[in-house]
Amino acid sequence: MLVLSRKLNETILIGENVRVTLLGIDGDKIKIGIDAPRDVKIFREELLEATKDTNIQALTAPVISFDLSRMRKTVASAAQAPPDKLPASGAK
Numbered sequence: 001m002l003v004l005s006r007k008l009n010e011t012i013l014i015g016e017n018v019r020v021t022l023l024g025i026d027g028d029k030i031k032i033g034i035d036a037p038r039d040v041k042i043f044r045e046e047l048l049e050a051t052k053d054t055n056i057q058a059l060t061a062p063v064i065s066f067d068l069s070r071m072r073k074t075v076a077s078a079a080q081a082p083p084d085k086l087p088a089s090g091a092k
Contacts, residue, residue: 011021024031
């Protein structure tokens, strides 16, 4: 890993077309600006890790399925039933 020190508004060049500039310092945080072509992908590492973890959880989660056509029939039947045949809602 290359480690460089920069003062405010100083720039680091990466290759011929990526510029990283130190824009501000506020306590323990720094603000950097990255000027790069649109085809260069720039990601925050912690977001990539969080996305990867979420994707792994989604892949290992149990699959729950239900028969939507059966649910539609139940709802349609309830809509056509006379009011005295509808299930109680619990409200008074």
